[in-house]
Amino acid sequence: MNKLLYLLLPLSLLGSIPNDAPADWMPLEYGDENGKQSCIIHTDNIVSVHPVFDADTLMSRKPVVLYLDVYLADGRNLTIYEEYEDFKKKITRHNR
Numbered sequence: 001m002n003k004l005l006y007l008l009l010p011l012s013l014l015g016s017i018p019n020d021a022p023a024d025w026m027p028l029e030y031g032d033e034n035g036k037q038s039c040i041i042h043t044d045n046i047v048s049v050h051p052v053f054d055a056d057t058l059m060s061r062k063p064v065v066l067y068l069d070v071y072l073a074d075g076r077n078l079t080i081y082e083e084y085e086d087f088k089k090k091i092t093r094h095n096r
Contacts, residue, residue: 026090030070030078043091045073051084 027040048071054064068080068087080087 026093028078028080028082028090030080041072046091047071047073049084049087049091 024043025040026043027038029036029038031037050069050071051065052067052069054066057064065084068082068084070078070080072078082090
């Protein structure tokens with residue numbers, strides 16, 4: 001499968017994702033609580049991850065991250081409601 005053609009592979013095409021995704025692919029859920037979607041994404045297609053902070057806590061010692069904006073190579077943006085450090089670990093774990 002050409003990884004440049006398939007930036008996101010819907011889980012409906014795969015059936016269910018095993019606990020360990022194929023090398024360099026990671027399963028994730030994106031969207032808000034009303035419209036969550038699941039997919040599997042190739043880690044090479046993640047261009048950048050930007051945490052979006054709560055404005056009221058931005059200047060405190062521990063600012064609160066509301067969500068993550070994940071930008072992909074094709075220009076799409078995914079909103080991920082996951083801890084920033086956990087998301088970084090997930091990318092590292094699936095990027096072999």
